[in-house]
Amino acid sequence: MTRSSTFDRLLDQVQTGGRLSADDIAQLAATPDILSVGMLADALRRRLHGTSVTYVRVAACGFDASFARAVPPLAREIRITGSPASLTTARAAVESAKAVAGDRPVSGFAWRDVERLSSSSRMPVARVLAELRAAGLEGLAEIPVDAIEDEAAVIDTLRQAGFDRLRLTVSKAPGAERTGAMLRAAALQARFGGIQAVAPLPTAIDALRPATGYDDVKAVAIARLAAPNIPVVQVDWQRYGPKLAQVALTFGADDLDNVAASDEAPDGRRRAPLEELRRNIEAAGFTAAERDGLFNVISR
Amino acid sequence: MVDELVRNVTDGARVTAAEALDLYRHAPTHVLGRLADAIRARKHPDRVVTYIIDRNVNYTNVCVARCNFCAFYRPVGSAEGYVLGFEEIFRKIDETMAVGGNQLLLQGGHNPDLPIAWYEDLFRAVKGRYPGLRLHALSPPEILHISRTNTVSVREVVARLVAAGLDSIPGGGAEILVDRVRKLLNCYGKASADEWIDVMRHAHRAGLRSTATMMYGTVETDEERVEHMMRVRDLQDDTGGFTAFIAWSFQPEHTERGGAEATGVDYLRTLALARIVLDNVDNLQASWVTQGGKVGQLSLAFGANDMGSVMLEENVVRAAGASYCMDEVEIVASIEDAGFVPKRRNMQYEILGDPVFRARDVPRVLELATARAAGDTSVPEELRQYPARSRAGKQLRLAQ
Ligand code: SF4
Numbered sequence: 001m002t003r004s005s006t007f008d009r010l011l012d013q014v015q016t017g018g019r020l021s022a023d024d025i026a027q028l029a030a031t032p033d034i035l036s037v038g039m040l041a042d043a044l045r046r047r048l049h050g051t052s053v054t055y056v057r058v059a060a061c062g063f064d065a066s067f068a069r070a071v072p073p074l075a076r077e078i079r080i081t082g083s084p085a086s087l088t089t090a091r092a093a094v095e096s097a098k099a100v101a102g103d104r105p106v107s108g109f110a111w112r113d114v115e116r117l118s119s120s121s122r123m124p125v126a127r128v129l130a131e132l133r134a135a136g137l138e139g140l141a142e143i144p145v146d147a148i149e150d151e152a153a154v155i156d157t158l159r160q161a162g163f164d165r166l167r168l169t170v171s172k173a174p175g176a177e178r179t180g181a182m183l184r185a186a187a188l189q190a191r192f193g194g195i196q197a198v199a200p201l202p203t204a205i206d207a208l209r210p211a212t213g214y215d216d217v218k219a220v221a222i223a224r225l226a227a228p229n230i231p232v233v234q235v236d237w238q239r240y241g242p243k244l245a246q247v248a249l250t251f252g253a254d255d256l257d258n259v260a261a262s263d264e265a266p267d268g269r270r271r272a273p274l275e276e277l278r279r280n281i282e283a284a285g286f287t288a289a290e291r292d293g294l295f296n297v298i299s300r
Numbered sequence: 301m302v303d304e305l306v307r308n309v310t311d312g313a314r315v316t317a318a319e320a321l322d323l324y325r326h327a328p329t330h331v332l333g334r335l336a337d338a339i340r341a342r343k344h345p346d347r348v349v350t351y352i353i354d355r356n357v358n359y360t361n362v363c364v365a366r367c368n369f370c371a372f373y374r375p376v377g378s379a380e381g382y383v384l385g386f387e388e389i390f391r392k393i394d395e396t397m398a399v400g401g402n403q404l405l406l407q408g409g410h411n412p413d414l415p416i417a418w419y420e421d422l423f424r425a426v427k428g429r430y431p432g433l434r435l436h437a438l439s440p441p442e443i444l445h446i447s448r449t450n451t452v453s454v455r456e457v458v459a460r461l462v463a464a465g466l467d468s469i470p471g472g473g474a475e476i477l478v479d480r481v482r483k484l485l486n487c488y489g490k491a492s493a494d495e496w497i498d499v500m501r502h503a504h505r506a507g508l509r510s511t512a513t514m515m516y517g518t519v520e521t522d523e524e525r526v527e528h529m530m531r532v533r534d535l536q537d538d539t540g541g542f543t544a545f546i547a548w549s550f551q552p553e554h555t556e557r558g559g560a561e562a563t564g565v566d567y568l569r570t571l572a573l574a575r576i577v578l579d580n581v582d583n584l585q586a587s588w589v590t591q592g593g594k595v596g597q598l599s600l601a602f603g604a605n606d607m608g609s610v611m612l613e614e615n616v617v618r619a620a621g622a623s624y625c626m627d628e629v630e631i632v633a634s635i636e637d638a639g640f641v642p643k644r645r646n647m648q649y650e651i652l653g654d655p656v657f658r659a660r661d662v663p664r665v666l667e668l669a670t671a672r673a674a675g676d677t678s679v680p681e682e683l684r685q686y687p688a689r690s691r692a693g694k695q696l697r698l699a700q
Contacts, residue, residue: 032639034601035337039330212637213594214601243564243595250329250565276560283563285329 007036014044014225022183025226029179034218034251041221041252044228052300053249053281054291055237055256057274063093063108067100075261077293079141080108087121087128091135098136105293110142111154129161139167139293142203145188146173146181155192165196165295168230172204175215182226189229196295197232198223199257201240201248216244217251224252232295237277246280255291256281302326309335312342314579320526324573329565336572336603343582344605349640350583350649351607351631353656354403354436355396358671359384359422363409365441365490369475369518371554373409377692382672383411385680386425392613392669393430399628399663400656403647405609406437407472410445410490413693416452418686420464427465435465436647439472440499441491449689454499458506468647469503471511471546477531478524485518485557497535504541509648512542512581516570517550517562525570529577536580543649544583544606545574548590564595568602575603583649593626597634606645607631613669627665628657 010024020028020040028037059075061067063082071078078101084090090109097106109132118125140158145168148154158166168185170178178200189195200223201216211219224233234255235248245256260273281288289300305319306327315323323332341347362381363373374381393404404426423435438446438461447457458466474496475487482488491499503510512532516525536542547570549562562570567587575584586604588596596607610628626634632655635642644652656662679700688694 034598035330035333039334042328042330210593212634213597214638216594217598241592243567243592247564247568247595247598279560280563280565284565 007040010040011043014040015047017047019228020225025179025183025222028225029176029218029222032214034214034221037218037221037225038251041224042250044224045233045252045254048228048231049254051286052289053254053256053284053286054232054289054295054297055259055277055281056291056293057261058258058293059261060258061097063089067097071097071100072262076104076291076298078104078106079258080106081141083109083113083116085120087117087123087131090117091131094132094135094137101136105138106136107139107141107293108137109140111140111144111148114140126157126161129157129163133162139163139165141167142169142171143167144169144171144203145185145198146177147171151184151188152191155188155195159192159194164194166194167197167199167234168195169199170202170219172202172206174209175211175219178219179222179226182223185223186227186229189227195230197234197255197257198227198230199234199236201235203236203239205239213244213247216240217248220248220253221251242276242280246284249281249284249286302331306331306335309576310338315577317523317526317530320529320573320577321522323576324522324526324569329569332569332572332576333602336575337601339575339579340584340603340605347640348643348651349600349605349607349635349638350643350645350651351610351628351635352403352645352647353396353399353401353610353628354405354647355392355401355613356405356407356609357384357389357392357613359389359406359408360411360414361409361671362411362413364412365410365445365487367475367485367487367490368556369485369487369515369550369552371551376412376690379677382677383414383680383683384671385678386422386682388672388680389422389426390429393426393433395669397430397433399610399665400644401610402432402652403434403436405470406435407439407442407470410442412449412690413683413686413688413696415686416446416450416457416460418683419446420460421682423461423464423466434467434647436468436470437461437466439470439474440496440503441473441487443469443499443503444491444495454502455506458499458502458508462506462508466508468508468543469500469510471500471513471542474513474528474532475515476518476520476524477528478520481518481520481524493531497531500535500541501539504535504539509541509543511544511546511585512536514545514547514570514574515550516547517566518557518559526573526577529574533578533580536578540580542581543647544585545578545581546585546587546608547571547574548587551590564591567591567595568598571599571604572602588626593630593634596626597638600635600638600640606649607635607642610665613671625665625667628655628662629664632657 058077059071060079061070063084118128200219232255233253234257235245236258237256278288289297360383447454477493552559584604585606585608586599632642
């Protein structure tokens with residue numbers, strides 16, 4: 001990938017709206033030359049989004065905790081965390097979250113929770129989804145494209161149940177496997193539509209073999225290049241921290257997910273997370289835009 | 301304009317201050333990275349990335365300089381002030397050698413109660429006990445402090461310390477080598493920009509090699525960041541004594557100055573710019589201590605060819621809120637993961653060999669040690685032999 005003629009051809013393709021082949025993507029995923037991969041991904045993100053970086057303030061709250069206390073007024077999305085044991089508990093959690101949320105969207109649960117609730121309640125998955133949706137759930141928090149078996153069936157079921165603006169996640173696939181997962185995500189989008197975002201960095205951090213900086217920025221760049229038909233590539237601001245999340249913006253990401261909705265840090269000090277977030281976005285040469293939980297921009 | 305500059309740098313041209321500023325302000329981040337990476341590849345074509353196993357020992361935290369960006373120092377007379385005893389330092393060296401370390405990085409506050417004889421005796425004792433160990437000690441402001449409190453010229457301080465065993469000098473205390481900035485940071489008194497440069501010039505002329513550092517992200521302008529690099533480049537043209545350049549961002553927590561830390565992208569851009577400007581300095585260190593392991597590793601794509609130190613102990617940056625730890629296993633993994641070849645080095649940047657942990661069992665270091673255990677206020681026995689200058693120091697001696 002260091003041969004500039006190859007790079008120029010790919011850059012030209014990306015800038016003129018062409019799609020890179022699976023072979024090109026595989027070669028980019030294998031090169032240690034992350035700057036070239038980053039430049040290609042950055043060119044594509046600029047073609048799609050200009051210099052805009054969106055972010056969403058999320059109030060995360062355990063399904064068994066008090067939503068009234070955990071949801072600050074500035075949250076734009078309420079995300080239920082944890083795995084309730086029964087469908088009744090899950091539905092009740094969604095209803096209480098919705099009661100506090102008002103017109104703000106409620107998300108929560110992972111695909112594996114839906115499967116578990118389906119077997120514990122002896123109801124088909126589609127019915128579980130319909131019940132959760134009727135209670136007010138608007139999005140699943142984790143649809144790990146690397147960990148679900150029949151992803152086409154999953155996306156189809158979710159679409160049929162009325163879920164749109166889906167967010168695909170990655171649970172813990174190592175770098176090499178994530179490329180295949182991103183190509184599959186692009187194929188799912190081409191087939192079913194309705195996928196709004198992909199979060200290519202793992203939701204589970206492997207303490208024994210933590211991902212490296214190269215791993216992470218390459219995963220972000222490859223997600224952008226392999227799935228140009230999925231509009232949003234996002235990084236979890238709290239999980240990955242300001243330094244890596246900011247650098248990821250220059251490697252193809254255009255959205256910062258899970259920004260704290262409260263100005264109060266856990267240790268009681270005020271850290272003005274929003275100020276820090278906007279400073280990081282601007283220092284990387286981008287413009288910040290706040291969005292709601294349904295990916296609508298609220299203010300710039 | 302930037303395109304033309306990029307072509308010139310690609311062709312190997314040296315940049316002026318104005319051109320450096322233009323690149324820093326206007327070149328896209330990846331373009332800066334690529335320029336820096338190409339220079340790294342020219343200087344280090346074998347894809348070797350080095351690191352050193354050493355221990356960063358802060359012999360005292362008592363300091364009269366009171367820089368307002370520092371969370372480490374304690375004023376004279378503070379109950380939390382300490383001076384390490386020789387035996388404590390020997391113990392730390394033993395631990396360092398057990399994991400394959402060969403160097404002691406020794407720096408501390410400007411303690412008025414440590415006369416030059418204390419340093420000479422310490423260095424002699426260390427060298428007597430560990431003849432193969434390299435002493436990388438005392439940044440220029442410390443040397444100036446010793447010169448001032450002992451009314452001995454800088455040249456003589458350097459000569460005496462070299463005679464006692466000093467091998468090389470760390471480039472600390474440079475902050476930003478512009479007096480306007482130094483006055484605002486309250487570090488002009490410890491050393492003006494010219495004084496810092498002068499100490500380095502003396503040291504280089506005395507045959508010592510040193511590093512050069514930059515602490516950015518406080519009050520300096522972009523122009524002043526570039527001016528700092530230019531001052532280092534000019535002295536390097538004169539003496540050739542700098543082995544490496546190390547940039548790190550101001551760590552604001554717990555400091556009097558406070559404020560926000562410069563961002564990760566700013567770090568990578570500054571690092572890349574340093575590689576472009578400092579065409580006469582061979583080695584550029586990644587500061588994973590301030591940037592964390594991930595951005596630390598990404599530094600290797602932005603011009604760095606050295607991962608710095610596998611540290612066993614760190615007090616200064618930790619006091620200001622950053623507490624990253626990487627042992628040899630992790631440093632080597634991050635170098636290899638980025639497609640480079642890891643090699644151990646010494647302070648002169650000579651290659652010593654392959655990773656130690658691949659040759660023999662060494663204990664993992666999963667947490668950095670501190671200079672002193674919390675609450676340990678013991679006063680070392682030998683301190684009694686050295687006269688104190690401060691009132692608090694004299695009282696402490698009497699109480700011993
Ligand atoms: S940076 Fe060094 S000289 Fe300045 S106050 Fe801290 S210990 Fe003292």
